[in-house]
Amino acid sequence: MYSIGDLSRRTQVKVPTIRFYEGKGLLPKPERTAGNQRRYDEAALKRLLFIRHCRDLGLPLIDVVGLLSLEGAAGSDLNRAHEIAEKQLADVRDRIARLQNLEAELTRISVACDGKHDHVCAVLHAFGDHSECMGTHSHKK
Amino acid sequence: MYSIGDLSRRTQVKVPTIRFYEGKGLLPKPERTAGNQRRYDEAALKRLLFIRHCRDLGLPLIDVVGLLSLEGAAGSDLNRAHEIAEKQLADVRDRIARLQNLEAELTRISVACDGKHDHVCAVLHAFGDHSECMGTHSHKK
DNA sequence: TGTAATTCCTCTAGTAACTAGAGGTTCAAG
DNA sequence: CTTGAACCTCTAGTTACTAGAGGAATTACA
Ligand SMILES: [Zn+2]
Ligand SMILES: [Zn+2]
Ligand SMILES: [Zn+2]
Ligand SMILES: [Zn+2]
Numbered sequence: 001m002y003s004i005g006d007l008s009r010r011t012q013v014k015v016p017t018i019r020f021y022e023g024k025g026l027l028p029k030p031e032r033t034a035g036n037q038r039r040y041d042e043a044a045l046k047r048l049l050f051i052r053h054c055r056d057l058g059l060p061l062i063d064v065v066g067l068l069s070l071e072g073a074a075g076s077d078l079n080r081a082h083e084i085a086e087k088q089l090a091d092v093r094d095r096i097a098r099l100q101n102l103e104a105e106l107t108r109i110s111v112a113c114d115g116k117h118d119h120v121c122a123v124l125h126a127f128g129d130h131s132e133c134m135g136t137h138s139h140k141k
Numbered sequence: 142m143y144s145i146g147d148l149s150r151r152t153q154v155k156v157p158t159i160r161f162y163e164g165k166g167l168l169p170k171p172e173r174t175a176g177n178q179r180r181y182d183e184a185a186l187k188r189l190l191f192i193r194h195c196r197d198l199g200l201p202l203i204d205v206v207g208l209l210s211l212e213g214a215a216g217s218d219l220n221r222a223h224e225i226a227e228k229q230l231a232d233v234r235d236r237i238a239r240l241q242n243l244e245a246e247l248t249r250i251s252v253a254c255d256g257k258h259d260h261v262c263a264v265l266h267a268f269g270d271h272s273e274c275m276g277t278h279s280h281k282k
Numbered sequence: 283t284g285t286a287a288t289t290c291c292t293c294t295a296g297t298a299a300c301t302a303g304a305g306g307t308t309c310a311a312g
Numbered sequence: 313c314t315t316g317a318a319c320c321t322c323t324a325g326t327t328a329c330t331a332g333a334g335g336a337a338t339t340a341c342a
Contacts, residue, residue, distance in 0.1 A: 003309090005318060015319085020300060035308045037319055050269035057250075057268065058243050058280035061299070067268055078262035082254065085264050089247040096240045099233050102199050106230040109198075113223065121219035123226050127198065127208055128191035139199035140328095144338090146289065156290085161329060176337045178290055202328070 001031075001039040011048045018048065026051055026065060059088055094141075101137040108134065142172075142180040152189045159189065167192055167206060200229055235282075242278040249275065 008015045021027045027047060030038045047068070054064045063084045070081055113122035126132055149156045162168045168188060171179045188209070195205045204225045211222055254263035267273055 003318080014301080016302080017300065019321095024299090033308085035319085037308070046269075053271050054268055055299090056271070056279045057246060058240075059268075067265060070262075070265055074260060075258055078258040078265060079256075081262050081265040081268070082251070082256075085247060085251045085268070089244065089251055092240050092243050092247060096237060096244065099237045099240065102233050103230065103237065105198060106226060106233060110223070110226045110230055115220075115223075117216055117219040119215060121211070121222050124208060124211055124219060124222040127195055127200075127222070127226070128187075130194050130197070138197045144289080155330080157331080158329065160292095165328090174337080176290085178337065196328090 001041060002045060004038045004040070007040050007045060007048060010045060011052050013048055013052055021048070021051060024061065026061065026068065057088065058092065059084070063088070098137070098139060101135060102139060104135070105133050105137050108132075142182065143186065145179045145181070148181050148186060148189060151186060152193050154189055154193055162189070162192060165202065167202065167209065198229065199233065200225070204229070239278070239280060242276060243280060245276070246274050246278050249273075 002010070004015050004018055007013070007018060013021075018027065022029060027044060030040045030044060033039060050068070051064055054067060055061075059067075066084060067081060070078060109123055109126040112126050113124075143151070145156050145159055148154070148159060154162075159168065163170060168185060171181045171185060174180055191209070192205055195208060196202075200208075207225060208222060211219060250264055250267040253267045254265075
């Protein structure tokens with residue numbers, strides 16, 4: 001049996017985060033000692049490692065829940081996992097494209113000023129003026 | 142004089158967001174009509190356009206505040222704008238790199254399963270198992 | 283001028299995924 | 313048996329908004 005601290009060390013998930021996951025229903029409520037402290041078994045450890053890896057892959061918790069619910073599933077139910085993977089991949093690609101647009105504009109902006117700063121700063125000006133931009137850009141969906 | 146709705150239409154910033162910016166001190170408190178409705182001048186419009194563009198470049202509001210405070214500045218104070226631009230550029234590049242790692246892993250994961258789903262799904266399995274990954278990956282700083 | 287549609291007002295709460303802190307209890311080692 | 317580390321619950325803060333309730337002002341039109 002593991003204490004919450006043991007689980008934290010083995011998964012690199014912080015203690016308050018483990019409690020948070022329990023509150024959200026991602027981890028089942030564990031047994032408790034006589035003194036009310038949590039004690040986890042091997043299954044809980046595996047489940048938390050699964051969650052951890054999904055988070056490292058950028059999945060939102062709602063999709064982690066979806067994947068966890070597929071434990072023990074078979075047949076076409078498992079297609080849900082493929083959907084989640086492809087949605088996430090599409091999302092990541094979309095974000096990369098947006099960030100590359102940002103990178104281009106910010107690169108242009110960063111070198112716009114000669115640094116003399118007599119009266120104005122071209123960087124400051126460029127931050128406010130989209131008409132000088134090379135294309136569209138927005139960090140958000 | 143513009144109503145808050147006029148300002149919203151001209152900047153594409155939503156009405157509640159304009160009020161939110163006012164509350165945060167990014168926009169000065171505007172004049173009001175006898176009936177307590179906000180009325181904005183040209184300067185407010187320009188300021189909001191500035192904020193909008195900074196946000197589209199992904200700057201956090203704290204840095205937008207920093208840039209706004211540079212209005213009318215001169216000399217070395219303006220270097221602050223360069224710092225903000227370069228920090229943002231570095232941050233964007235870092236995020237791109239992370240997302241490219243994610244993209245690689247998710248691509249691998251997405252094609253891992255043959256779709257038969259007799260008993261297991263290789264996609265589902267890959268979501269939980271970092272040992273199959275090609276490298277490190279984490280979506281967060 | 284009357285009235286109806288639209289826009290505006292304030293305030294609270296909800297979003298995602300945690301993180302930090304307060305104030306107090308239990309556990310493990312020596 | 314006494315420390316000190318680890319644990320407990322609960323609340324609130326983070327970012328940048330967005331949604332909704334309940335009500336008042338403005339505008340357009342007849
Ligand atoms: Zn400059
Ligand atoms: Zn632009
Ligand atoms: Zn599959
Ligand atoms: Zn991995």
